[in-house]
Amino acid sequence: MSTSEIVHSDTGRPVVVTSPEPHAATAPGFSLLKRNGGTVPFDQSKIAVALTKAFLAVEGNKAAASRRVHEIVEQLTGEVVAALVRRAKDGRVFHIEDVQDQVELALMRGEYQKVARAYVLYREEHAKARADKAVAPATAPAIRMADGAPLDEARLATVIAEASAGLEGVVAETILTETRRNLYDGISTEELALAPILATRTLVETEPSYAYVSARLLNDKLRREALSFLAGRPDQATQAEMTSRYAEYFPAYLERGIGLELIDPELGRFDIARLAAALRPERDQQFQYLGLQTLYDRYFLHSAGTVFELPQAFFMRVAMGLAVREIDREARAIEFYNLLSSFDFMASTPTLFNSGTLRPQLSSCFLTTVADDLDGIFKAVKDNALLAKYSGGLGNDWTPVRGLGAHIKGTNGESQGVVPFLKVANDTAIAVNQGGKRKGAVCAYLETWHVDIEEFLDLRKNTGDERRRTHDMNTANWVPDLFMERVEAGAQWTLFSPDETPDLHDLYGPAFKAAYEAYEAKAAAGGITVFKTVRALDLWRRMLTMLFETGHPWVTFKDPCNIRSPQQHVGVVHSSNLCTEITLNTGKDEVAVCNLGSINLLAHIGDQGLDLERLKRTVDTAMRMLDNVVDINFYTIPEARRSNLRHRPVGLGLMGFADALQAQGIAYGSDAAVEFADRSMEAISYYAITASTNLAEERGAYASFPGSLWSRGVLPIDSLEMLAVTRSEIHIDRTQRLDWEALRQRVKTVGMRNSNTMAIAPTATISNICGVSQSIEPGYQNLYVKSNMSGDFTVVNALLVRDLKARGLWDEVMISDLKYFDGSVGQIDRVPDDLKAIYATAFELDASWLIAAASRRQKWIDQAQSLNLYLANPSGKALDQLYRSAWKAGLKTTYYLRSRSATHVEKSTLKGTDGKLNAVAVTPALAAAPVVEAAPVVEAAPVQKKLALEMAVLDGPACLIDDPDCEACQ
Template identity: 75%
Template sequence: MLATNTVSIDGTAQAPSRPLAAAVADGLGYQVVRRNGSVSPFDPNKISIALTKAFLAVEGAAAAGSRRIHDTVEELTRSVVAALTRRGESRIFHIEDIQDHVELALMRGGHHKVARAYVLYREERARRRAKEEAAAGQVQSELHVRIENGVFVQLDEDRLRAIIREACEGLDGVSPDPVLTETRRNLYDGITQDELSLAPIMAARTLVEKEPNYAYVAARLLLDRLRREALTLVSGRAEQATQAEMHTRYESYFPEFIRTGVEAGLIDPELARFDLRRMAAALKPERDLNFQYLGLQTLYDRYFLHRDGKRFELPQAFFMRVAMGLALREIDREERAIEFYNLLSSFDFMASTPTLFNSGTTRPQLSSCFLTTMGDDLDAIFKGIRDNALLAKYSGGIGNDWTQVRGLGAHIRGTNGKSQGVVPFLKVANDTAIAVNQGGKRKGAVCAYLETWHIDIEEFLDLRKNTGDDRRRTHDMNTANWVPDLFMERVEADAEWTLFSPDEVPDLHDLYGPAFRNAYEAYEAKAEWGEIRVFRKVRAVDLWRRMLTMLFETGHPWITFKDPCNIRSPQQHAGVVHSSNLCTEITLNTSKDEVAVCNLGSVNLANHVRSDGLDMERLERTVKTAMRMLDNVIDINFYTIPEARASNLRHRPVGLGLMGFQDALQKLRVPYSSEEAVEFADRSMEAISYFAISASVDLAAERGRYSSFEGSLWSKGILPIDSIRLLKEARPGVDMDESSTLDWESLRERVTSIGMRNSNTMAIAPTATISNICGVSQSIEPAYQNLFVKSNMSGDFTVVNAQLVRDLKERGLWDEVMISDLKYFDGSAGEIDRVPDDLKALYATAFEIDPKWLIEAASRRQKWIDQAQSLNLYMANPSGRKLDELYRLAWRKGLKTTYYLRSRSATHVEKSTLRGTDGKLNAVTPAVASMPAESDVAPAWGKACAIDDPDCEACQ
């Protein structure tokens, strides 16, 4: 048991060296629900007593007083209390939950004999209680609920049963009985209204790993809580409604919602001037049932409008508010708003996070990404950092081009001194990103880009290391290499590479292709003649290897390629692409006068495939409406700096992407590692490209061309598929497919004769958050695992591949043993003998797929895209040789950018239950252990996978 330095939860005096367990729980008012429904204060001492008894039961009375047991028990108690209290919204623990965590702590600590004795003891006690209760005919005592005014009312058992039953209706494989049983286990006399609404949600979540449809049950139970919260706030009286009742209640609620939002200063008063009756009549309450728990909880936590912490925005009102905000400038804005609403609420397309956050509000900053170029003087640098802060304030993700800033040792005329280089300024930019956290919704997110010839490139590579001078480290900023083709050619030839300070070679920053080669070689000659002061020669292969080593060790800097981004840019006549953005999918021009802006949204590809392939008619409708929505963003947008407004209105770029690619493949029964998958990547992206360009032409016919159209590749009839030949001319050896299947010639004629509304039309963003909302796989990613715990800002969530479960059920293979095997093999079906080979191939996870397949598919997509794609690469057992081959392949295949390199961690899924691990409402120690954030082993994952890294949500 704990020594005299332990205190009870009541906060009595204690010695100075208090254990963490007591310190964590002390004074926070945590309580324990006993099995008879009574409540008592939570006391960590009782945990240590139970643990001590368990050790003594195994090791005998002679071990009493052992210092080893004392220290072990104290450490285990700390672990249990930390798990129970971590981020939990509820301050109530059920006794069984506490015992579950004690058992888990013993197993994780390797005390298997003690854990076994503890389990057997619990089972014996449970049998004895059941026998005693049966003999006594014991029934649960009458329970009361404490409502907000402090009044106690009798628990409405009938409504509780009805809500749970309604949540299970129409779903295969689910039953209200286990949800109700688990819910009752967590009830106690005097439970609050909020705790009562949480109990069935928590109960349903524990069943998700056995049946994925319980994720819908949990979402519907969360809806009940949200309805009570929202209806009460907008009506001004205590109110709740079932889903069935909302079919009529939504119509009267919606105008109340708009009025409440306008009065609170959160909704643009212009929305109140819409025909609100017509808007309300267009709402489809049944679409509330399409959410899975992860998606709805994410919306609840961060997207729905709230006042004083109380949400007053219901899901269909949310989608209509966003749609109305995007239709403000339309002639028939009601008609267009309903069109936009139907697209969003169907999950066929989803706008990016900033648009969902801010559309229809009083500060409609709807754009996703901003790209800037930093100048080479103090005024320009600190203006750029100030711009970062203003852009980040309203949820923008930022890419900074730092290549113009002179390097370490360069001459400063004003002081006749020497420059400290780019790194100290990067440190300031890093700290600014931390300070401006977007109103607490998420951290500011910035990526710094530097060209490979910059004299500070080697220090730049070290920015994310956990060792060295912390004043020259940026632990919170993403970094990326902006790599010229000439450098890669020097690597291939094992030749020398020269590093320069940009103040002595100023034109290199704006040059690419053959012009860059000529100027660079001329500067190398000048350096040899002594006409350049600051330069250094390195072996190109050595620098390349160091770039890959840092990428593996720290996850940064990412590898992106300057020349294909510029040579294939439709806007090369109007400027230069100096960097990509936060997530490496945007490739737009920047200068001191123009901050590039991109407006993102993604087609849900999974909703546009049938068993025989793409549903082209539905896809065309979706893309046409989506492009109109994205174009509207440009005019409605709230711009925080004038350079962003000028650039966006002049060029009007948008970035239509996709998500659900893996789901689409699985619907088509096509394994990711196959030629068929590469072909599907090609054909699906060709269709999206064709429809997106065609939609932009239609908008140009209706609204006019973008102002810098003349001189663009578009105006010359050079579409993205045609620009491949430009890259091949500039860099012989590029290996890109140029086949096509649609009528591109007629579209080409329309583009040249009518023009384009948008300078750029496509970009594939990561979509981590919006794919969660829609319940599909993110972006173009292969599945991370088939059973795992996903972590994001809303908590930890059990994720199960529902399609795999359906296939296993059809073959009679889905049972407790299969669940256990999936956990044991880290969510992989490939190592489970009784899983058929066709399912192993179809449901192969990211680390089971040769990353060369990802490159091949990405190359086929890239030929159709006028911007780029956020491409993560996965490698289970990386080595220097494998990384070298992979990134050289990406370059040869004509990719413009790559994103994270993801390698498998040393430990994976815990060999224990996932019950109790998901959601902010009951968040405890996750069942997936992986690399710690900001570790020096690539990548910085977060708990389960940083695919959901909230830092990157500006693109999603």
């Protein structure tokens, strides 16, 4: 037994609650006699549900999500069951009336009079209240608009009915009644458009289908705005009317966009009537609220703040921009449009922003190497600004820049090292904010042997000299295998300045080891001026400490990125990009560029699992779209154009992986999930390489194909063996299922159109647009509020709700329990164990499952993955094991380390928290995802003492889970 003091809900007095031990009051083997004479097994959890509903009726949703009420309900349930067992007279059968009497008596003994009354009366009272609401509009006085015209009640009802049509669990009358309550005389047209949206979004937590209703109502607002703008007068249309009006709207939209210099005039020379006839107005209905609001705020074309681009016009504009150089460009535009608007595949954000515009900068990622002189350094900073201006994400390789204390021949002085220049790059990224669409973002990479590595680790700390801090820049370690081997062996590690060891930057594998050891010998003999020897394990621990405390620098591995690179014959991979999935060569005259897009894996799951035929069709079209980007792209610097046209790399990725597992009833933390990761990525890899080969046959191989791994018949699955040769230990499954030998021979014979074909990006925003889970991420929570630049949005796992409904478990108590347990079903007794496993959240999974699935994917991918790692209770030992296992599993890169923060989901209603409209509604009562504050800074302990990481607060976050300003969260 345990006791705790709480405040009584009726009296306000403090009382002591004695909680029975879990499952202490049980009645195994008892039955319940129903009023109809039938019997069923006695289930005490139904008493807890009934009690919780009674508290809900009195105190609202806040009660059921509070620890106080959970303790009270647990105690009262135990009392009721104990009383029933004592009073049982007819063998082992309880009568339903006896059960209800005992519940009421328990409430009265506890002096919960209000709740006791509610237990008996609240159903009737609610029924009467609903009846009163239903007749209220008929007796209410007529409402007039701000211009004096009467409110068009019929249209309001029609729009709500349209928005609700065909959606399970949605009641149009409920929305209409709630909307009418918010109307008043003199209401503006804009406020009238918002009223049903505000009414509907509060219902999302009770029924996920309301997210679609909210989006459809937002679309009605958008239609009014766009049609009025084009007509030059007030205009509107219902969804049904748009079936015919889209075709007449589309040419007017293009003409106005071209006139405003927002759309490329070349799009006006397409066969507009043919394209307009191909538009699918019904696809406006498939958006969820978060997706459409995001498009409305950040993607759709607008003039002076007025949006005039409707969803299907948006997708067609993007498709036309990608097809502008095709021979039958109308046919290709329709093909591309159908793929995008179906959500089977989605192009990256820069492509969606800029395709079909006057400056079509469509590429996602740019990688640069910074030269070791002032001209080179400040050219790199200028290049960052130009590349970021049109929504490019940046990765900078800073390793060539000489370290602190190195000699400067021109001034006969000493260098201040890399850090002051990183500060300049940091501030430049903030200054160039991509037209207000999203903040500029850059990641700096430094190799682990650089003499400034220790200062580099501290860049994101909240203490120290602010002139040597970069709070807005991402940072990443570029780690050679030799360093990891020294960590494993407990050996020493030497730091050098690159001006004295210039070839280390371009070497990897055995060649790097030989050169590095030669420099160590030279340093020991006095032949090197600037160097420092440290214990490799101490530096590794400090790297992990900083990763935990500040979220940076990320851990990425140099050798697998290079040894498995198809393009090792023409350069070196010196860094990854902003999100750690791109692994392309960079150099003095070459800026790497990558063009991204992602397959919606959930859309390719059918009754029999993964639909390979549909997947192949998607990959074929997607690869063509990505290849077209290379030629259409607007390049802001010549080095990027030269590199992209020579190598033509693209990065086809995926999203909705967790949804695809849940749709098949597979738990993320299982061998079946790892096998699915392997099998699905193998299929994507096979189809992507095949598609690139087909494009090469049609258009010619990329210029630098001769000498590449491709040209030698070495595919990504084959390059695993090249990595294994250089390592003493590698833990990677080698299973193959498809006919790789035939494809291998075709690649050698025909060639490849693209030097690189696959990369798995975070997809944070485009997955929102499609309404699926991000990238390869496990589910964060099953019920929470997501924050992004468009506002706060209630997110409910619709697949979980589907499965709970099927078992009769979805009710208001379940909703409150999900809030109480931070979106987790793991601690809700009513939820069966199989569902707990399938819908386990990211922090409930052992992170080793993430590594295992990523390893299986990595063997098929010629680039890398944006792999976030989750630890609910991080410690030095746990982090050490996790990142060593990532290296041994052959991963090329890792991304954010996510750890649970001290602040969890508010235990209260989610109502009134959705979207940008919250400024018009109420202050959100639910925190976004865990609010993250910087963890207390813990300096690294001396090598003789325990690592500071071991002393770090365990609920201090490594990074924000849901940060509106974070590239990974957008």
